[in-house]
Every structure is written in structure tokens, then in C-alpha cells.
Amino acid sequence: MFKLISQRVALGLLTLLLASALIFLGVEALPGDLASKLLANNATPENLAALRLELGLDRPMLVRYWEWLSHMLQGDFGASLSNKRAIIGDLGPRALNTFFLAGYAAVIAVPLAVALGIIAAIRQGGIFDRLVNVVTLFSISVPEFFIGYVLVMLLAVKIRLFPVLSNVTPDTDFMQRLYLTFLPMATMVMVVVAHMMRMTRASVLAVMASPYIEMAILKGLPKWRIVVQHALPNALAPILNVVALNLAYLIVGVVVVEVVFVYPGMGQWIVDSVSKKDLPVVQACGMIFAAVFITLNILADVLAIISNPRLRHPR
Amino acid sequence: MSDWDDLKAAAFAGLLDRRSFLLRSAALGATAAMVGGVLPKAAFAAANPTVGGTLRIGAGGGSTTDSVDPQTYTDSVNRLLGYQLFNGLIEIDDKQKVTPELLESWEVKPGAKEWVFNIRQGVTFHDGKTMTAEDIMYSINLHRGKSKSAMNGPLQIIADVKKLSDKQIQIVLNSGDADFLYTLGDYHLLVVPDGFTDWTKPIGTGGFVFESYEPGVRSVTNRNKNYWKQGRAHVDRVELTVVNDSASRMNALISGQVDVINRVDKKAVDLLKSAPGIELVQAPGGWHPILAAQVDQPPLDNLDVRLALKYAIDREQVLKTLFNGFGSLGNDHPVPKGDPFVNTDLPQRPYDPDKASFHFKKAAAKGQIIISASDASFNGAVDMALLYQATAAKAGVPIQVKKEPADGFWDNVWLKAPFATSYWSGRPAATQMISIAYKSDAAWNETHWRRESFDKLLISAQSETDEAKRKGYIFELQKVLYDEGGAIIPVFSDFLDAHVASVKGHTPHSNFDMCNERIAEKVWLES
Numbered sequence: 001m002f003k004l005i006s007q008r009v010a011l012g013l014l015t016l017l018l019a020s021a022l023i024f025l026g027v028e029a030l031p032g033d034l035a036s037k038l039l040a041n042n043a044t045p046e047n048l049a050a051l052r053l054e055l056g057l058d059r060p061m062l063v064r065y066w067e068w069l070s071h072m073l074q075g076d077f078g079a080s081l082s083n084k085r086a087i088i089g090d091l092g093p094r095a096l097n098t099f100f101l102a103g104y105a106a107v108i109a110v111p112l113a114v115a116l117g118i119i120a121a122i123r124q125g126g127i128f129d130r131l132v133n134v135v136t137l138f139s140i141s142v143p144e145f146f147i148g149y150v151l152v153m154l155l156a157v158k159i160r161l162f163p164v165l166s167n168v169t170p171d172t173d174f175m176q177r178l179y180l181t182f183l184p185m186a187t188m189v190m191v192v193v194a195h196m197m198r199m200t201r202a203s204v205l206a207v208m209a210s211p212y213i214e215m216a217i218l219k220g221l222p223k224w225r226i227v228v229q230h231a232l233p234n235a236l237a238p239i240l241n242v243v244a245l246n247l248a249y250l251i252v253g254v255v256v257v258e259v260v261f262v263y264p265g266m267g268q269w270i271v272d273s274v275s276k277k278d279l280p281v282v283q284a285c286g287m288i289f290a291a292v293f294i295t296l297n298i299l300a301d302v303l304a305i306i307s308n309p310r311l312r313h314p315r
Numbered sequence: 316m317s318d319w320d321d322l323k324a325a326a327f328a329g330l331l332d333r334r335s336f337l338l339r340s341a342a343l344g345a346t347a348a349m350v351g352g353v354l355p356k357a358a359f360a361a362a363n364p365t366v367g368g369t370l371r372i373g374a375g376g377g378s379t380t381d382s383v384d385p386q387t388y389t390d391s392v393n394r395l396l397g398y399q400l401f402n403g404l405i406e407i408d409d410k411q412k413v414t415p416e417l418l419e420s421w422e423v424k425p426g427a428k429e430w431v432f433n434i435r436q437g438v439t440f441h442d443g444k445t446m447t448a449e450d451i452m453y454s455i456n457l458h459r460g461k462s463k464s465a466m467n468g469p470l471q472i473i474a475d476v477k478k479l480s481d482k483q484i485q486i487v488l489n490s491g492d493a494d495f496l497y498t499l500g501d502y503h504l505l506v507v508p509d510g511f512t513d514w515t516k517p518i519g520t521g522g523f524v525f526e527s528y529e530p531g532v533r534s535v536t537n538r539n540k541n542y543w544k545q546g547r548a549h550v551d552r553v554e555l556t557v558v559n560d561s562a563s564r565m566n567a568l569i570s571g572q573v574d575v576i577n578r579v580d581k582k583a584v585d586l587l588k589s590a591p592g593i594e595l596v597q598a599p600g601g602w603h604p605i606l607a608a609q610v611d612q613p614p615l616d617n618l619d620v621r622l623a624l625k626y627a628i629d630r631e632q633v634l635k636t637l638f639n640g641f642g643s644l645g646n647d648h649p650v651p652k653g654d655p656f657v658n659t660d661l662p663q664r665p666y667d668p669d670k671a672s673f674h675f676k677k678a679a680a681k682g683q684i685i686i687s688a689s690d691a692s693f694n695g696a697v698d699m700a701l702l703y704q705a706t707a708a709k710a711g712v713p714i715q716v717k718k719e720p721a722d723g724f725w726d727n728v729w730l731k732a733p734f735a736t737s738y739w740s741g742r743p744a745a746t747q748m749i750s751i752a753y754k755s756d757a758a759w760n761e762t763h764w765r766r767e768s769f770d771k772l773l774i775s776a777q778s779e780t781d782e783a784k785r786k787g788y789i790f791e792l793q794k795v796l797y798d799e800g801g802a803i804i805p806v807f808s809d810f811l812d813a814h815v816a817s818v819k820g821h822t823p824h825s826n827f828d829m830c831n832e833r834i835a836e837k838v839w840l841e842s
Contacts, residue, residue, distance in 0.1 A: 047463045082380035083387070083530055085515070149562060157570050164566040167533060167556055259560050264532045272379040272531055
């Protein structure tokens, strides 16, 4: 098992290295360079040339890639090109905000989705099953900003329960933070629950068709025990994968939610930086997102290995 | 008693405070009954703004890549914070006239080339240092030379900035410019201490002292207790939150999380009107979209083609559908209606399919006219181009809309495509606007408008200090552009802000929204 896991981790690191190359090349390939972006329609040939020189954009690409990678390995993400602030200083609080909101949403969404999925599987074809299916399908089908606006209209403008702006600061205490970020959390929960819930239901039902479950039914076990004790452990691997995918989405895919609720996370930062061609910031965010994705996937893999005796004790 | 009627009207319009109304009615010999009839209905300007409270601004136009460094300013949030921390050299008042700020008074030699400025005395920076001529000179020179500031171009007119004494500086220009004071009134030219470079801890002379700033998120400042400017900076604390999403901005105002917002979505303005306790502030401005045709590119080099294009756009419809009526019609020159030098003799150019068709046939141009459009140029540019295509098709003018990617628009399309969408945010002086975009050697001459006679006329207008003569020159400049220029300017857009009813003193300004971005030091909160 140890060999399997270390293999996975090594592959993950390799993927991360490849991702770093792709991130760097992708940013390079965008049309127009940072200097002309920064100046927009204030650009003249003279101040363009001056700015390019100042930013070091005149040096070859490979040199800049190596410099970037080696500095990053030492924990130095460099400084933002557009406002000269150290990236690590801005990255810290923003990454924390993003992880906080994702964690908040995950803590609610994952148990909720798994529980709903299991209940729906037990009551397959019943009213509850159908109702949950329709509601979750609806919430996954409409765009996030729509859900966000509807929640704002109902819970912030009509009934003033929660604030429209989730403008947290580093000094905001924990309870206040939970309150301020309630609406974005609820929006994100609605977006991710459907996927996880449907996967739970489908995998449990798939296992329910196998002969050993029929045996359990014939033995006269109650349905909930069959599902929770016998079916669920064998359905766990695909569920874990979907949960990991959705957790990653909660971290990297919430730009729209951040914009609607004015939440200072990493998404808005990366979008602004892309549009201003602030390469170091885009790359730093890209690397963090890649690392999150890869870590969560490795974690899902490892958990799937642990949960499966055949993988746990390979012959 | 016509004087009495005037006074009454002024009181109703809120142009007077209570005290001056009473004094002046006494001077006119008005009876108590007359005065008593006016008092309850009059909308007196408050003589004594309330001091205190926290002003919470929700503003669009901010980015996480922003900085407090005045060299980098391009958008609203920069300006809103800049005017809290710093003062300008010159203030442009709400009638578009120059008034003194840190430059207290000035003298200009005939020809408008040599200027002498007296520096305001007794002004201190937030760190206690007294402001001197050196600080002023450093703050101007910051934008000159190798600086990447947007003011670098306009300030190239300066030949030399010289210190005459501790209280006086002299600025010599390369060529005369009677509107040079408007250049000095630009929002980039903010005064910082001599040699200042630490933009993470900004120090200025402004009405508010820096507390914290997170680019693209929020800033917090506190009232400067030693502020030199009389009758400004009333609130104790200003919290500026960047809210780029227009629906969120509006919801934040309605639900009471912010007191004032900029850039009200013109299409959703009715939602705000129906919300209780919300007031709109509308200001006619110089911001205009432009369809820029390069006059040296075939077939646009043919005057008849350009005239056909000018008659083929339905300006009324553009104003109604794209700006929900919040603006005014444009007349193919860049001077807005509120400008004292706008040419009032030019008839409004209508949408006239017959004339368009006539000119287009006369030109005998072949093929389609391609317009490069992108919402990167301004929000709604593609819609405007499509609308244009439809109205032009009715006149038999074939236009093809080429949608350009937003990314790289300013690099690859702007100034390069022969016919493209673009915008200008307007300039306080007509000659500034014309010289920045229509002078032969202007870096941003979008329409490739190069006429020696036009340049000469512009230089005469700039160096002429006699108002009547200048007016004649500036009228002529507009007429030439109206008749022959490559710019199609369908509309001018209004600025639209909104605030909760307790915010007072938030007045319209034609230069920019939010009281020309000086809202923090201008308004007060009534409890």
C-alpha cells in the first residue's frame, strides 16, 4: 500500500511541474504584453518602451521561467508587476478567505449531499427521491450568479437577514465571518450539492443490484442497514472522487460568487490580474489552484485505496 | 418687485442658505408676511454641514492591480481615494471653472507661454511637514521625463519648471496654452512630499489621513483635523469598498450597507427609483463613445463615404436603447453640451437615410465597410455597432460588424483598424480634448486627422487669451470636424450616482461622477 501511495504522490509532483510549465506558457501566449495592458489607451511608444524595460519583459522566456520556478520553490512569488506589492503578502489573506469559504461550504455541502443521496437511494422512486432530484437538478442547471442574486433579493433586500456584501477583513472574528459569508456559502452549497448527491445515489443503487445485497435482503435485514453497512462501503470510491472534484471546484471555480458578493478571495484577484496581464500574480494563483486540484485528487485516490481491501492488500 | 421674485426663486431652488436669504430679504424691505410665505417651502442649502459619521462608499472601477501612486491612476476608485489623501494643484469647480487649490494664485504673460504661480502657505502634510515649492515641483515632475504616467504626454508642453522663491514657481511652456490651468487640474497631478516613493504608506495634504488600503477591495481613511481647506471634509471616516458588479452595488445601497454608489446601471435605474429613501444624482458629462474612421484609409478617405456614415446612424435610438435616455445627442465633434465653448450654431445632425444613401451612391464605393467592435472599448460597443449596421442597411450603406476579442483590443485593434469603436472620458477644456485626439502629431489620433490648417487654428485657440476670439476659433474647430472629420460621435453619456437621503452636498459635476471624485471631502451626513 505504501508503494502505491508514494507512487501517487510522486506522480502528483510531476503533474505539478508540468502544470507550472503550462501555466507559464499559457500566460506567455496571451495577445499583447503587460506594458501595453497597463497603459491601455494611454500608451505612447516612448512610455511603452520605458515600462517594458522596467518590467524586464525584454529578456528571453526561458530565463524568466527558470527564475520564476526557482524563486517559487524558495517560497518567493515575486512582486505584482502592476502595483509592486509583494505577492505573498496579498496571497496569504486572499487564499485564507478562499479556503475559509470553501471549507464553510464543504462542511455543510458534503454531509448534506451524502445524506440526501443515501436517503434518496433507500427511498428510490418515492416522493422524496423525486423531489430531491428535481430540486438539485434545478440548482445545478442555473448559473451561480443567478442563485446568488435570488438569495440576495430574498434574504438581503426583501428580508434583511444577511448582508449583500461579504466584505470581510483580516480582523473580522470567526462568528462575524460565518455571518458575513452565509449567502455566498449557501450559493456554493446549492451549486455543488446536486453533483455529489446524485453520484452517491447512483453508486449506492449500482451496488444494490449486486448478488450479495440480494442475499442481505433475503436474510431480512432492514433497508437502512443494507444501504449504510453493506452497500455504502463498496460505493465509496466514486463518491470520494466526486467529492474531491467538487471541493476543488469550491476553491477554484467561485470567481462569479466572489464578484457578486464582493468577497476578497483569490478568484477576483486572478481575473483582474489576467485582464491586466499581471503575470506573476496569475502564475502564483495558477500554481496554487493546480496544487489544490492535484492534492485533492491524490487524497481521493489514497482514500479510495484505503477503503478498498483489494487495493489495500495487493497481491 | 422683481428682485424679490428672483430671491424667492433662488430660495426655492436651494441656491441660498437661510441666513443670506433673511439678510437679503431684509435689504429688499420684504415684509414678515412675505418672508414667512417663503420660508417653509424653501430648500435652503445648509449653512452648517454636520460634522461626523462614517461615509461608506461603494464604487465600481477598482481593480486588485491598483496602486495609490498617482502616476498609475486610470479609473474611478483610484481617483476617489487619491482625492481623500491628496490635494490637486488646481480645482475645477462644478461650473467647469478653474479655482485655486494648492496653487493659490497665478499670473500669465500674453501668449500664454509663461506662468507664475504663488504657492498656498501654511499647508501641512499628514506627517506635520510644511508644504513648500519643492513638494509642488516634485509632484509635477513625477509625471514628466521617463514616467509612465498618463500625464506624461500632456505635460510634454512644459519646457521648464523653475523655483522663483519659497512661495513662487514659474512654468514655461513650449507653446502657448491658455487652457494650461485645466491641464494642471488633472486628477493625476496630486501633491506628495518631495522625494516621496513609499506608496504603501501615502502621505498627502488632503482632507483624510490614510489608515488602510487593500487594492481592489477597500480603503479606510480618517478626517484630517488640521485640514487647510475651509468648509470641506465633514465626515470622520471614509470607508471605500470596491463593488464592481453593478447589481451588487445597487443592492448594497438599497439594503443600507453603503451610503453612496457610482455608475448606476442606466438600464436598471427604475429599481432604484422605486426604493424608498434613495436619491439619484445625474450629471451631464463629456464621456462619449466614438466610431473612429481613419480618414486616410479607403474608402473612408472619401468625404462622401464619411458623410454617408454620419447620416446613417440613428442617434436617438442609440441614446434610448443603449443609455436608457441618460445622455444627450452628439454632433460628431468631441465638445459636450455643457461646455462653455460648444458650437451652438451647428444644427443637430439627424438620422437621414436619404442623405446617407445619396452620399454613398455619389462616392460609388465598392464592398462593405467593416467596423471593428469590442466591448473592451466600452460596455455596449458591440450592441451599438449592430444597431448601426441595422440603421445603415436601411439607407443602403452596407456595414459589416467584426467582433474583436476583448483581450488585446487596445494593442491590436485600437489605432490600427481603419474603423473601430472606442471612447473618450472627456476633458474639462475643449482645446484639451481636441488636441489630444485630433492634432496631427497627437499620439492617440484615432481618426488620422492631419490637417495643417486645423493645427494652426488649434494653436491660435490655445494661445489666445481673449475670450471672444478664442470662442470663434474653437467654434471653427468643431465645425471642421462636424463637416469633414472621421469621428462619428452619436451621444454623450451622463454620469449617474445614487445615495441614501442622509447624504447631503452630493452635487452633479460635468467632469466626473461623484462630485468630480471629490465626494469624500464634499458631503456630510445628516442624522
